Amino acid sequence: MxxxxxxxxxxxxxxxxxxxxxxxxxxxxxxxxxxxxxxxxxxxxxxxxxxxxxxxxxxxxxxxxxxxxxxxxxxxxxxxxxxxxxxxxxxxxxxxxxxxxxxxxxxxxxxxxxxxxxxxxxxxxxxxxxxxxxxxxxxxxxxxxxxxxxxxxxxxxxxxxxxxxxxxxxxxxxxxxxxxxxxxxxxxxxxxxxxxxxxxxNQRIVLAASVEQICQRLAFKSVKEMTDNMLYAEQTLTGVHAILPNTDAEETRIDIELFFKAVALKGPQITQIFTPAIPHHEQHV
Missing domain, CATH: 3.40.50.300 (P-loop containing nucleotide triphosphate hydrolases)
Known part of the structure; x- marks a missing residue:
């Protein structure tokens, strides 16, 4: 289209x-x-x-x-x-x-x-x-x-x-x-x-992906404390909202706001997870 x-x-x-x-x-x-x-x-x-x-x-x-x-x-x-x-x-x-x-x-x-x-x-x-x-x-x-x-x-x-x-x-x-x-x-x-x-x-599309692709590769969780395997996390009054590698094929619901902050602040650490599926010059979504 x-x-x-x-x-x-x-x-x-x-x-x-x-x-x-x-x-x-x-x-x-x-x-x-x-x-x-x-x-x-x-x-x-x-x-x-x-x-x-x-x-x-x-x-x-x-x-x-x-x-x-x-x-x-x-x-x-x-x-x-x-x-x-x-x-x-x-x-x-x-x-x-x-x-x-x-x-x-x-x-x-x-x-x-x-x-x-x-x-x-x-x-x-x-x-x-x-x-x-x-x-x-x-x-x-x-x-x-x-x-x-x-x-x-x-x-x-x-x-x-x-x-x-x-x-x-x-x-x-x-x-x-x-x-x-x-x-x-x-x-x-x-x-x-x-x-x-x-x-x-940075004047470019840094990531283009479906919610399904994102949830296949990442897990969005609310936990009690920080751990070393978190890609991005925010401390809240009720615990920690975190993004982790989805190594166990878990089904979690995306937190788009949290994901956007992770991409904005962590940059390549997050986007490189999607690079094999979405090459830099061929973003197909």
Whole structure:
């Protein structure tokens, strides 16, 4: 569905954001795009949407070159940025204006999502809070039924009940021919949804792997005290949250936040565990 080869991007020559990025993304999955502030997550999403243009490399998204932004391409992609504005019109006017661009838009699904999010069906967009506007925009994006849905910090601005509703909605919306890529710092909001991880660091993809691959190689445990075989550990009031080599083929549940911290702080000590399965220049996820 998505193929990136040798992608490099810089806002100016002295400030590279992405350098020699390679990646393949397949449909039927929810990808978590993680990285520290300034790692290039938003730039990568904008590159996929054709909103910024890499200075080097090739991008193919659903067989299209995003930079061309053809109607056929745009009708099968929806991007929910972290910051957005909605026009000061009634929702019905908004729908009449924008739904024709998406041939598979499902008004019945959109109305159901509004009900799930506790939003009126013909509100005036200018009167909504930021969190309510985000719910409308998320509902619209899901109702387009585009093959690719890009989301940058989608849970920012949502209250706890809305975050729970968002997780339920997203889980039911995924199909085998759709792909969702979510850039987030709020990892715990999406812990149970993400089945593929892409981690950016030092202007590159430092790790791309499925949750299944990670849990085959690593064990995530809560124990009473530190031991020498821990790859990464954090002391808490109740004990130690640790990542260990999964030498006994145990089935443990991934702690994505803990894993991201381990990759960020331990670097090659963690990523080299996946190197045989995921060569540096051939990250297939």
């Amino acid at each position: 998505i193929h990136l080869q040798n992608i490099s991007y810089a806002y100016r020559k002295s400030r590279p954001v992405l350098t020699d990025v390679h990646l393949d993304v397949k449909p039927g999955h929810i990808y978590g795009l993680l990285g520290e502030n300034g790692a290039g997550k938003s730039t990568l999403l904008k590159s996929l949407a054709g909103l910024v243009f890499p200075q080097q490399g090739e991008i193919s998204v659903m067989g299209y070159q995003p930079a061309h932004r053809t109607p056929e391409f745009l009708s099968q992609l929806f991007f929910i940025p972290e910051e957005f504005t909605l026009p000061p019109v009634r929702l019905s006017r908004y729908l009449d204006t924008y739904t024709p661009f998406y041939r598979d838009f499902d008004r019945g699904l959109f109305n159901q999502l509004l009900t799930d999010f506790d939003i009126g069906h013909d509100v005036h967009l200018e009167e909504l809070s930021f969190g309510q506007k985000k719910k409308v925009f998320i509902a619209f994006g899901l109702a387009t039924k585009t093959r690719l849905l890009l989301m940058d910090e989608p849970t920012n601005g949502l209250d706890i009940p809305s975050k729970s509703q968002f997780r339920k909605i997203l889980a039911t919306a995924l199909t085998e021919d759709r792909c969702f890529i979510i850039s987030t710092h709020q990892v715990r909001d999406l812990d149970n949804l993400i089945d593929e991880l892409i981690i950016l660091g």
